[in-house]
Amino acid sequence: MSAPSSSHRATNPDPTAAWRAVKGRIAAAEVAAGRAPGAVTLVAVSKQQPWEAIAPVFAAGQRCFGENRVQEASGRWTDLKAATPDLELRLIGPLQSNKAREAVALFDVIETLDREKLAGALADAIQKEGRAPRLYIEVNTGEEPQKAGTLPAEADAFIALARETYGLTVEGLMCIPPAGEPAFPHFALLKAIADRNGLQKLSMGMSADFETAIRFGATLVRVGSAVFGERHGQHAVV
């Protein structure tokens, strides 16, 4: 499975064992937080990972994967998707409006709706493709200028706009807290915005902090490196 000649070998020698360990930690965090068993879904973030790292985890039964680029995801998953009805692909990276149609055709869930232009492009693409991915609104909880996401103060209005003006069904919220500071205030903020807008699904928590996110109400955790190992070119992209 991992040919010695591959230049893109996973740094994690046993992704399946790491995957099982992460699933065990999620189950333990559910219990510790008084959440129902199975309340939290693991999104295995396969972006920028070599197929040798992903294949064994897929073979072991993982069916929900997160990708941050339409192109990369399309190349990797299109054929498998046709052959695997229960495969769920989630777009967790920024989406350009001009890629909306391609994203709508491929992904089951788009987690990064964050601006009016994209809401319009998605509504249009959904109509043209006859296919409606479930949508999450990304909130820039840290108000970081370089980061995507609607600002917390504008989130309620944006959720209403997406629903009412563009007729989109919003399933939940997503956030990526700023690096290098405690994540829990961001998780708490996202939960508060979700609660007051009647949203049950919260995509929050990554390798370094998914147990904390579960304590604060995450229903989906997006875990990449703790399962697959360090990414190829990890430091070039968020």
Ligand SMILES: *Cc1c(COP(=O)(O)O)cnc(C)c1O
């Ligand atoms: C890369 C990425 C992740 C996974 O990060 P890890 O720290 O490797 O678990 C989760 N969410 C988003 C949006 C990402 O871009």
